[in-house]
Amino acid sequence: MHKKKKRLIIRTVILSVLVLTLIGVLYVNFSSEQPVVAEGDEAPNFKLKRLDVEGETIELKDLEGKGVMLNFWATYCEPCKEEMPYMNELYQEYKDKGIEIVAISVDSNEFVINNFYNKLGLSFPSVHDKKGTVMEAYDIVPLPTSFFVNPDGTIERVVKGALTLERLEGYLQEILPTN
């Protein structure tokens, strides 16, 4: 082989290895800034005790086939409390259409959750993530954050911050089961 050709090949190989490494590093760096649980991913399964119904638990896996809205909230979060009535308003209607709404509180105290829940007369399932493990698995910042999960268990939409009634209804429409 001609020396010059060989040199060109060697140079090309070395430069491509270096450039590919750079691209790899940029990719890893970029993906580490992305949320752990993103739109399109499968929603991590969890199982929590229901606070509103004695002795019952909710496991996400069991809700497959239904559209699920997961709402992470806390009593010390004002915007969370403001969107609760909207969820309640739409709950019965969409429950009949095959959608479940689960409010996951990250408070440390059952009392404060139930106190708020009862005062507002809410009706959707309320669960308590006392140890914060579900919150960690979903990498929640900030509160409130809502996940709209398709009937097949994939995440359709992640909404950070409070919802309005119209937006909430629009997002619930997106995860309606087809039947």
Place this chain on the structure above:
Amino acid sequence: MSVKTVKCECGHINHEGTVLCEACGKPIKGNQHLDGNDDQKVLEMRYDGSARRSKTYKRTFIDKTWAFFSSVKVGVWLIIITLIFSALGTLYPQEPFKNSPLPASQFYETEYGLTGKIFYQLGFHNMYDSWWYIILVALIGISLVICSLDRYIPLRRALKNQKIKRHPTFVKRQRVVSSTDKLSDENYQMIKERLKKKRYKVKEEDGHLFAEKNRFSRWGPYVNHIGLIIILSAAILRMFHVMHVDDYVWVREGETRVIPGTNQEYYIKNENFSYDFFDAEEDEDIRFREALKNANGPIPKDFQTDAIIYKVKGETVIGQEPELEEVKRGQIRVNHPIQFDGYSLYQAGNQMESEYDRISFKVNGENNQELGEFTFETDEAPYQVELDNGMIVRVDDYYPQLEFTDKGPSSFSKFPRNPGIIFSVLNEGKEEGERFFYLGEEVIGLSEGNTFSMSVTDIEKRSASGLTVKKDYSLPFFLVGAIIFMIGVVQGLYWYHRRIWIHPTENEYLVGSHTNKNWFGMKKELDEIFEETGFAEFKDQSELK
């Protein structure tokens, strides 16, 4: 088409762009400008006049890119630019360390004004993770690899191909030279002996003598660069979770928590958090008492978390209580982490007695007659408690961290740092009772004409321990890189590559010498070797210019 070559009169075939023939050292016509040999007597001996590729072919895109990165000038500029940006990034805190609830978009402007705004808008608040900063560092890495290859390979070839017999011009145009018209065999042998004594490798051919030592010193910079490349690779490894974890967790006394960064595999229980202050009155070392008295507030002496580490057994659905197995129990003190499975937990922060753990109350009836006592646990707030005499105290509202807004009392966190509780003390069978508000460690009555009274009897607080979670398997790579780096530095700095040529011509003996550094030492060595052998005193031709 084959590579262009240049044939020297000694018969050696050199690559295009060679300045000094690899074999005999004769300056090659037409290439002298490359090393600036045109206008000076002493030859430029860097890289031994070999053909650095960067200075020659620039035809294809790859060649041009290669040439760009092989330039030391480009490398130095990349380093300077990176240095300037790195320095600018330290002007204000980076976003993860801004220590403020304000979002970055407001924080920098409110805190530092216009310059802060510019800092934020230029993206300097997240500089070291930004794509352009990573590219800058990577360009330095690329430049390092290519510069090294482009110099090491030709230099190694030139030093390997060098012949004992050199061209007289090469010898004459060395920096430190001498000559004599007579050299007796006896003196010649003496020079040879002295050279050997000074650890030169001596080679002879047709009366020509070539002595060389410490050639390995020339590889120092390249060894050094290998070290740097390993360090850069270690920095890449650090980006992976398997290699490197850096997280933080607050654990309250008595609390069992999942350790972040461990994929929910490990839990920690804070059994007890203790702390110790220096005592200005009783500190054993009298010299420090004055300083302690002048200090603002107490000076901490020691922090310690008594911790138990648990590992999750089996599979647990997230949210369920996992089955925990104790793996380690011990104390965590400043600089004395607890270690398990590659993770280390370091004592890093404390919130001393920052939270209320339990508050005890006493209820008195008419005429201060005691009706009963109860304890309110802030983490397990009860809905109601029954007193000894059967009376009910109902908890109407509980605010872990009380504040008053225009909507009335509310809580702005889940942590019981300033609990506020509204109680109703119920008379038997009644819905409405007398209301009391506990706040600021006192109880005030909310109803008028209370027959009952309530008071705080005991308060128990708890501390939270802040721990950094670290796992770093990349450190050994940094260590190896740093050791190789240091070996390269030592190799290149503490040894000198020295060469001496004795070149007989028709009427005289020429001596030329070269060293890659420390010419003063070289001259001293030459004077010792050639002492009283008939050679004229060595002269430094660069001084004569």
